[in-house]
Amino acid sequence: MRRIWFLLVSIVLVSCSKNATYVTLNGKLNSTGVEKLVVEGNNFMKEISVNADGTFSDTLKVTDGVHAISNGNDRITLFLKNGYDLQLDFKGNTLADGIKYSGVGAETNNFMENKRMFFMSDFANPKTYFSLEKDAYTARIAEAKTLLKKYKDEAKDLDSVINAMDIRNDEMFFGYIESNYDIMYENLAKFAKGKASPVFENYENFKGGKTSLKDLKGKYVYIDVWATWCAPCKVQIPFLKTLEKEYHGKNIEFVSISVDKPEAYNTWKEMVKEEALGGIQLYADNNFESKFIMDYGINSIPRFILIDPNGNIVDADVLRPSDPKLKELFTELGI
Incomplete structure (x- = not known):
């Protein structure tokens, strides 16, 4: 009993x-x-x-x-x-x-933690795929997919909601990489470190006069391509302002190039003034169709570019101001 x-x-x-x-x-x-x-x-x-x-x-x-x-x-x-x-x-x-x-509930949450760590690693950086020649690229894609499959296999009781979200996320991630590999590999080769940078000439300077890239020779140049209507661009502004103040007087110039259209020209001037934007504030000569913008193949913003004192490319798609690793790069370069 x-x-x-x-x-x-x-x-x-x-x-x-x-x-x-x-x-x-x-x-x-x-x-x-x-x-x-x-x-x-x-x-x-x-x-x-x-x-x-x-x-x-x-x-x-x-x-x-x-x-x-x-x-x-x-x-x-x-x-x-x-x-x-x-x-x-x-x-x-x-x-x-x-x-x-x-x-x-541990299996679902440990799976999410594994995926979080994956997307914080170099496996989540498209540039680490786009920079590889075809055989190495194919091997890296296979390595990433094998690792993700291992995480999934370990999560026998993975919640169906997370599973569905995960399938969509992986499809989007690998879909982006696989559909853009050829053109991005070509672009990275074209804009590889040490290659001569495309140049801009006679862009209007908010403080007056005109400024060209050649005027900044002898210093590193950190370029922010942005526009007043771009929400992600504006998110970076406080970080960029802090960065510019911290490195003021050092061997680097911070240059913001607006690609606003003519009808937003006054909006650009007002925003630079109201936000007290630092560095060198420039207005591109023909928004997204400016030669400098087109030479770099820029079709989305914000975009950040780092050029060395000799006018050569350090990174054509460098880290954003909000990324702490950017200052580590500056330190490596002796800035």
């Missing part, structure tokens, strides 16, 4: 666990001084208290889907579904360093 009772209790407990209407999160932060974490999702937000020793434990009733867990600006995404019981083991001192999950 006791055995039957124990079996019935076990069945009830398992049933309750599988049909739980909440998520349980447990973990211990490696950093100190954090008082709370915030979990946010679709029409959902909850603060989780963190104990003095970094431990936390809480239950949440969520709408199934992708959520963010954050500590101020430090954040990482995870997939939460009522019924999940997750233990979070942090890889470093910040959330963004990554999490190893265990418990119910």
Whole structure:
């Protein structure tokens, strides 16, 4: 009789666990001084208290889907579904360093973490494919797909929502690389490091007069091709302003070239003034059809270019101002 009772209790407990209407999160932060974490999702937000020793434990009733867990600006995404019981083991001192999950729902979240790390690696940089000759390119594509298949094979219980999203994302990612390889390989060869850069001549300078690339010879030139209507361009402005101030007086000039059309000319002048944009602010002579823009094959913005003191290309599609690795590149170049 006791055995039957124990079996019935076990069945009830398992049933309750599988049909739980909440998520349980447990973990211990490696950093100190954090008082709370915030979990946010679709029409959902909850603060989780963190104990003095970094431990936390809480239950949440969520709408199934992708959520963010954050500590101020430090954040990482995870997939939460009522019924999940997750233990979070942090890889470093910040959330963004990554999490190893265990418990119910771990496979889906560990899969997401593997994909996050993939897209933070060089495997996610199209230039690392486009710069390779055909055989090496084919091998790298195969290597990337094999790695992603391994992640998928390891996630036997991957949630169907994440699986569907993942299939679409991979199709878009590899579709872009495979459809653009030939032309991008040709362009990268054409604009390889050390090749003479295309030049611009007599572009209107916001501060007055005209400026040509040859006027800047003897210094590195970091070029930002942008327009006042371009939202992603404007996102980079605060980072570019900070960068220009930090490197002011050093062996580099920051040049912003607007490709605004004539009807937006006054908008460009007003924005440069109102935003107190630094560096050298230039207005291209024929927007996207300017020879310099067409010579570089620029058809989307923002686009950033780095040229050396001799007028040769360092990188025809260099890192954006918001990327911390840009300053590492500057240091390597002795700027």
